Amino acid sequence: MFPSLIWGWVIAPSVDKLVKEIYVLVCFNIMNIVAPADLSQEARDLAEIATFLQRRFLVTLTARVTEKKISIPQFTLLGFVSSTEALNMGQLAQLMGHTTPATTGLVERLAQAGLVTRYHPEEDRRKVMVRITDKGRNIVQETKDEMAQCISGILSKLSESDQKAWQRIYRTIQEYCGAKDVK
Numbered sequence: 001m002f003p004s005l006i007w008g009w010v011i012a013p014s015v016d017k018l019v020k021e022i023y024v025l026v027c028f029n030i031m032n033i034v035a036p037a038d039l040s041q042e043a044r045d046l047a048e049i050a051t052f053l054q055r056r057f058l059v060t061l062t063a064r065v066t067e068k069k070i071s072i073p074q075f076t077l078l079g080f081v082s083s084t085e086a087l088n089m090g091q092l093a094q095l096m097g098h099t100t101p102a103t104t105g106l107v108e109r110l111a112q113a114g115l116v117t118r119y120h121p122e123e124d125r126r127k128v129m130v131r132i133t134d135k136g137r138n139i140v141q142e143t144k145d146e147m148a149q150c151i152s153g154i155l156s157k158l159s160e161s162d163q164k165a166w167q168r169i170y171r172t173i174q175e176y177c178g179a180k181d182v183k
Helices: 015-030 041-067 072-082 089-096 100-112 134-155 160-177
Strands: 116-119 129-132
Touching: 041 072, 041 134, 072 089, 072 100, 072 116, 072 129, 072 134, 089 100, 100 116, 129 134
Parallel strands: none
Antiparallel strands: 116 129
16 A cells, blocks of 8 residues: 555645745755745645655555566656657656656666557657557556555545545645646
8 A cells, every 4th residue: 555645735825835835845855955944834844744755655656666567767657658648758758857868768668568659650750659558557557546545544534624625735736736737
């Protein structure tokens, strides 16, 4: 299971401001830069919770994907490809924050494992497109199902209004971070 899937939640009057503050804090934490002094204590507390849960989540996710014989970057790439019909190498590289050659290596290993396929579209034979296979989609879905099972356990401990607030806050964070944008 994913015991530390959730990055924390809060009900705040200014969710947008708080989300921006958390995003800045997490980015500063990742880059080892001292955070600006004008951030609220609430944002700092949530950032601390978020980084704690992120570490726990990554340890758990690493164990899960290792069982499936893939790496975290490969699973991440599968997640991007599973959310759309197909992506080209440049799009995947941008989404992954990798160079195109590094992304090509990930795709090669996933293709050898039968988790993605590559093809050249008729309109531009120079492009290499990547699409997920049923086997790859099953790995992504199994992992999401494990996450959903963990979330169900957490939701059972919350009131209905807290459950709805949690979902609303996470959608706001998702939109703010651009998680839905696959270009």
